[in-house]
Amino acid sequence: MPVAGAVVFFVAPPPISIPVYGSIAGTSLFVYWKIAKALMLPPVMGREGMIGRVAEVVTDVDSEGSEGMVRFDGALWQAVSEEKLPKGEEVRIIGLDGMKLLVERVHSLARFSVLPPPDHP
Known part of the structure; x- marks a missing residue:
């Protein structure tokens, strides 16, 4: 130019x-x-790039240990949670267990937070 x-x-x-x-x-x-x-900016890939990000529940995730499916970045992943999550719910990825995502519900106000997501081990 x-x-x-x-x-x-x-x-x-x-x-x-x-x-x-x-x-x-x-x-x-x-x-x-x-x-x-x-x-x-440092490259963010793999596990570090997933934790704290938001996914959408595709099939119900049950709190009793049965797995559901979530869509993250266009790919379907098996997911587990400590609470029941219905289809269409937005969830935050808090960890990985092998090829399964550990997720939690995104609370309505947390979605608009300007703070970074909390660190999870």
Whole structure:
């Protein structure tokens, strides 16, 4: 983008080229800043990337040890919970037991919290 701005700066008269070049330079700096910020974030994958995230119950999860199914990031997972969770409920992933997700109900106000999810072992 700065190359296009440089062309405008040298071709157009100064009353036009300076604001155009300034806006192109400002936009470029903003984009570069966002890219640099994203590159500095640590990668979150695997178990660490799942814990604290929200999933949707696809088949009822019973509190008596029977498993239900939840959808997380487009994939179906077996899930267990200490409470009964009906289909359509939003749940938070609190841990993994092999290939099963340990989930808990997302309370209506917790969904809008600005605080990070609590750490679970």
